[in-house]
Amino acid sequence: MLGFLARLGATTISSFQRLGRGTFFLARVLTGLHSLLPRPGLVIAQVYSIGVLSLVIIVVSGIFVGAVLALQGYNTLVNFGAEDALGVLVALSLLRELGPVVTALLFAGRAGSALTAEIGLMKTTEQLSGMEMMAVDPLRRVIAPRLLAGFVSMPLLAAMFSFLGIMGAYVVGVGALGLDGGAYWSQMQDAVDFRDDVMNGVIKSLVFGFVASWIAVFEGYDCVPTSEGVSSATTRTVVHTSLAVLGLDFVLTAVMFG
């Protein structure tokens, strides 16, 4: 009984410690962001490895998510004779929820895990300590560009995801199921509001981009410097990012559309 209580207490304390370390870590990275101004090349290289290399999975899953939404939505809407509203269904679900959330989940798997593994390995092989020895702050040289690149890449990826999903649904709905193309677009334009739907989706993906990259770089920086430590930090990145994205999505949705 006492052992159980002790374990519970230890878990609570260590998770709060991690939260505190993560916050201080974030504060130090953010205050060091200005040092990137004279060296934009560092960020560009990271946008390449975080954003550009994630394009394939985002493009493919965007098109297929849209296509599947169109097929499933059509099967239900046709029962009510409302199949022309397919465009509205697809556009609203992609812009408000699926675009930002699925992009963030894919981002965690594709880019977040890679970030954690890369930084964790740098720590394990003592490259980070080496930098400190040379009076180079690894937070500014290694962490800050990655955080910023993730923050920049996520909304761009989410916008592409939503747009390609709507296109995929158009191909399936208008091309394969024989809906009217004009009704698809015009009903969508009537129902989708720029500020309420498009901008709120962008805000969501900005928040997710920030949280996902924060978790990824922190887990890498904070990992136990062994091969086991790196592997469990990578796992934690994916799990924690997914949970944080889903939880935040609920909160954001409740605030924005509730």
Added chain:
Amino acid sequence: MQNGRFVEIWVGLFVAAGFAAFFGLAMQVSNIPLFQTVDGYDVHVRFDNIGGLRERAPVTMAGVRVGRVKSIGLDENTYDARVTITIDRRFDRLPEDTSASIYTSGLLGEQYIALSPGGLDFYLRDGDEITLTQSALVLERLIGRFLASMGEGDDND
């Protein structure tokens, strides 16, 4: 890592594609609302019952969209619905005795306000009020009325 030029070109393409997708969403999917920000004038309309009318619903005259519903509120003195509509500045010659009705587009579609022009020479201006209105058709009430008239014969309603 590939050489710097290659990376820069790809990042440039990536950012451009991201903004193009965003631009596409803004223009093609959402059709940035023209009547909300662009100049128009506000007219108040009172209804007994607005049914399922929503903000941003279209306001039409002869089937042509002339404005949008701006806000919906309840008048706490008369218990009427007080709907504010914004009419595009181009349509500034609507007679003062214009009447407004709430209709449904399609069987289960969106509800909208249809204006039908009156005959006066004075025109509606910002802040005016339309008093000649016809409320939304509420299906339950309609069915109730129909059943009542079936039961009692056809001397009432």
